[in-house]
Amino acid sequence: METILTIRKLNKRFNKYVHAVKDVSFEIHRGNVYGILGPNGSGKSTTLGIVLNVVNKTSGDFEWFGGKVATHDALKKVGAIIERPNFYPYMTAKENLELVCKIKGTSFEKVDEKLDLVGLLERKNDKFRTYSLGMKQRLAIASALLNDPEILILDEPTNGLDPQGIRQIRDIIKVIASQGTTILLASHLLDEVEKVCSHVVVLRKGEMLYQGTVHNMLDQNSFFELQASDLSQLKSVLSNHAEIDRLEEQDGKLLVYPKKEMAASELNAYLFQNNIVLEHLVKRKNSLEEQFLELTNNN
Amino acid sequence: MKRLLSIEFQKIWKNKASRVLVLTYFVLLSFIALISSIKFSIGTFEIRIADQGIFNFPYIWHFNTYVAAFFKIFLAIVIVSMMANEYTYGTLKQNLIDGLSKKEFILSKFLVVGTFALASTFFVFVMSLILGYSFSSYNELSIVFSDLEYIFAFFIKLFAFFSFCLFLGILVKRSAFALGFLFVWFVAENIFYWIVKFVILGGNDKTKNFGDTIIQYFPIESMSNLIKEPVTRLNAIKTIENAMGGAQNVKDYSIHFSQISIVLVWTIIFILTSYYILKKRDL
Structure with missing residues (x-):
């Protein structure tokens, strides 16, 4: 099976006291849906931050797609949403997505299609700052999907949303998963992970406690x-x-x-x-x- | 490079405040031409500024670049907020996740800085050319295009100043604080100069001492030193000075390679430090 992401003995120390990620190693294979579980402060976001090029690792190694391309080029084939949606508030949804297209180096043709997928096509010419949190989060998903990514990384995608919003996001994730996209989902919501994911990685205080299929974890x-x-x-x-x-x-x-x-x-x-x-x-x-x-x- | 510029200019141009500031800047620059229409009278004597030789070639290169440099603060605000916004909106993080490398990010910001400096220089060049041909007493090509080093110095000055602003934006992450920091830095340089020159070395304003030597290596002073004030170079002012019986003021108005290199060294330091900070920082 093709490996999308390999992490080997990854460590992150923020300072003398905070050792956020300790010797974490795992692999992500194409076509599976992975869940990263862990209480708050367990190092989920830090681990994702490292592989997404926004946090510097202290030691260890990671490589995208077998290490053939530089991290930032690999990230052009990755769709990721972390914590909260980050867009330019003074631009419209369409303009924000076009900017992402420019960064990823693709044409604008998918902008409308993806806005439609998350149900924002009618609001595409409204400024980002006028959006509700749920709409912002959906726009973030549209943005992550712009390039039809090899892997979609979602860090707490339903955080702070109301039940309808959670439901909408969950439905979108299911649609994406059913299309065969590899997904890496970090979440607190365990029933969510249980329903969607085939594999899990469990972290606590930066240490990896379990890695394997959801099935095996439950069977034990x-x-x-x-x-x-x-x-x-x-x-x-x-x-x-x-x-x-x-x-x-x-x-x-x-x-x-x-x-x-x-x-x-x-x-x-x-x-x-x-x-x-x-x-x-x-x-x-x-x-x-x-x-x-x-x-x-x-x- | 085209891709990076298109990314950055979308970010700036779609922002109303930035757009207004950029436009204001260029409108104000063209207002330099209005100086020509100023008239005032001393007694029965009517003086028209344009006739006093300020728009004579090649003096106009010196005068216009000096005056135009005052307006750079408008673009400085745009540049600082362009950088600080990336932090406050969290879009720096998002840009990196979307596949921009940190190197490309810094490069794109400095491309904007370069473009702003280049556009201003070109604007001032064309405007001076037009003003000069309208008012100058000398129109020979050899005179028109002499002293063009002021235009070059103007470009270096702007590029260095904007790089400094960008560096502060990255360092401080908040536009208001970064601009405040810029002001504090300016004041601190001056205080340092006074302390060294007057307090420690007990100098006076007539003579130069070690204080004057060291201050020209500081970033803001070195930038403002590139193009010295042109007013006392005017014939009219010189006449007045002589009439007042002051000592003949011998001043060097030209641009020296050493001064340019000091400013360039600072610019390189700002660019590299910005990159270093961005690289080391966890977002």
Whole structure:
């Protein structure tokens, strides 16, 4: 699979105390949708800033498209939106996009098409400063797509938007993803990442905690949710089971984490042999959110 | 280069404030011609400025470049805000993300500075030519095109000053503060000069000492030193000075290569430091 971006042992120190990115390495392959997860201050934006040429790295390496072109030329084939939309407030949407075309060295022909895609065609001759935040954000997406980029990088694209705005952005992202564009999405909104992304990178305090497919991350821990009339009896029986890692009580239910994959029927049979009849048995996996919180808290 | 200029001029031209300032600048420059219409009378004696020789070739090159240089502050504001806006709008970051390299970014800004300096120089050149042919007592080609080094010095002076403004814009990131800083710098140079000359060395205004030597190496002073005031060079003024019984004021009005090189060295320092700052800074 073609590699779009390779990051090797990237480090960024802002000063003696702030080590924002620590030895982060990962690869972005064509056609996948990646999510970068991490709490505030985990180094997501800094990492993106480094590969986008606006933050200087302290050490380490990154290369775009196999390192054949200079970073700034590679960025002409990248569409990126970071944090907030940055445009010239005194220019109209159309003029702003034309300026981006000039920077990227392409013709103006796609300007209208992309404005249409994000639903701003009717407002194209209005000044940027008259736009609402949602419209600004959509214009930023139009701008990032101007060159039909190889990869779209989105850093918190729904930050500060109202529910309709979030929905609009999310729909646009889905359309783009369905067209086969590689996407790198940094976000807090985990259900968003879970719905859209195929791969995730998890960062905390500048360190990479996990890298892989969303599927694998969710598969790691499946667990059981049990309920019986006598919870303490259930607990004592289960603590004798050799395959059980740990137990947790939550809202009158017992969460059972097995050491390795276990069938629900197997657990049920074991309890039945020990004279416990369950009122409630669910085998489930952590949602990405729970998985993420566990990963970032426990390490 | 065409691409960079087209990018920059779109940024400037679409901004109403910048557009008004640029236009005002050129309109004010052409108002130099109006000096010719000034008349005033001493007693029954009517004096018309245009007849006093200020528009004589080659003196006009000196006079017009000196006067025109006062208006450079209009373009200085445009240049400082052009740079500072990139920071306040966050568009510097966006330009880099869109695929402009930091080198191209700096280059494009200095291309604008160069274009402004060149356009002003050309404007002043053409205007002086027209004014000169209308009022000058001498129209021989050899006289008309003598002393053209003032035009060259004017270009260098503007280019250096605008580079300084751009450098301050990059350093300070806010237009108002950058312009304030420019003023503070100007005052600081003068205070430094007074302290060295009068306080430390105990000199007086009649004689030159080490203070006068060192001050000409400072950026603003070296720029203003390129084209010295032309008024006392006028015959009419000289006559008055002599009549007042003052000592014959022997002053060197010409442009020296050494002064040009000082200014050029500063310009190079400003360009390279701007690039260095931009390169080192995290946005």
